[in-house]
Amino acid sequence: MPEMTRRSVLTLGAALGLAGVAIPKAAWSWSPAGSVLGTGSGVDPQWVWDDDLDRIMASVISSGQTAAINDAILPWVNNWQPVPTGLPPELAGFLQGSTQLPSWADRTKLRRAADFNRRKDTYLFMIYGIGGGIMSTVIPREARSVYHSKGGADMQDRAAKTFSFGYDLSDINAFETTGEFMVTSNKTRMVHSAVRHLLPQSPHWQQSGHDEQIPISNHDILVTFHSTGTFAHKKLKEWRVPMSTADQDAFLHSWQVALHFLGVRDEYIPATWDAAHAQAAQILTPKLAWTPEGQELAETLLGLTAQVDLGVTRGFLNEFVRYQLGNEIGDWLGLPRDYVSAATIRVGWPSYIAFREGLLPLMPANFYLFDQLLRGIAMAFLNRGASGTTTPITIPDMNRPT
Ligand code: HEM
Known part of the structure; x- marks a missing residue:
């Protein structure tokens, strides 16, 4: 597949509804002034991962504790439940902090987002399920890491688990004590840390032509946010789905908190939809390619x-x-x-x-x-059939074998 030219970036941007904003520059130039924090180091998120959790997960996986962790987290489902017992103390200590809402979270907006998600669920489902799902396959870093990690061998199971994330985020009680999102997002964060440790050990991933030594940087997570949340916002507007400004703000807010829970630093999380679309034009559209x-x-x-x-x-x-x-x-x-x-x-x-x-x-x-x-x-x-429940997220213990 040829390299993306300025012209093809524009054509593609127009098709995705992402045109009309700045043409991307090679280096990271998105200003932290547009973030929920309003300030920041300006360091390229390409070089930012999840240091504390990555170190903990690498250590517990290397010492053979993955199965015990999966047993311990299985009954951990609702936001009201304390961090489970039976986890290695360092991991339990980390999760005590990472399951709290950030200081800038606004519960009123989160409740409105839940209601918005309920009202627009049909369109969001089509956008996430078809548009976002298939877009992920033309984001080379994501496609390569998903394909070569354990879940790549069973895409139905993998997709069902990913749907759990969207389902729990969209649930009316997502951030309430009876909801599940704060737990689901922390499990996802642990899975991503595990992948950062495991994937570099895969000979198949190493030979795939990947362009980063450690996968799933803050930059990569932002790209995925733009292929789902930002893309959904753009499509809903393009399709003239009625949405008030308060609805749009609330919808963004639920994603802002979700990104925080996935370990993205606040200085990279866009404060407004304009800032989000500007970031998407810089980091999503030029990255799309066939693999x-x-x-x-x-x-x-x-x-x-x-x-x-x-x-x-x-x-x-x-x-x-x-x-x-x-x-x-x-x-x-x-x-x-x-x-x-x-x-x-x-x-x-x-x-x-x-x-x-x-x-x-x-x-x-x-x-x-x-x-x-x-x-x-x-x-x-x-729900893979009749069970009626979402598929539990588990920490992988290996890469895709072939
Ligand atoms: C796992 C969601 C970004 C690669 C997961 C899981 C969820 C999830 C729910 C757990 C399901 C499972 O274990 O299969 C998200 C969300 C993201 C995001 C909401 C951003 C908004 C990324 C990015 C990459 C990535 C940027 C790679 C570049 C993976 C991989 C797994 C995984 C390789 C593990 C698959 C396995 O072997 O089981 N993600 N993800 N994710 N994610 Fe992400």
């Missing part, structure tokens, strides 16, 4: 959804990917065209939104197709 790992992951993910036979064809799914991400990414992934589905989506999706939002009196003809697609994604990833 063989991403190609395989995209095929697997799309195949899993298409397997759930609810009358939604693979052609329809391919075109919904193109509708959200544009033809350049669709072509990279070699998604065959289905022009009938493309036309149905182009006309039907705006009508679907308008009807759901009460802006259209009659149900559009193809309404059911979008509902079936939604159900298909939910069935493929949300």
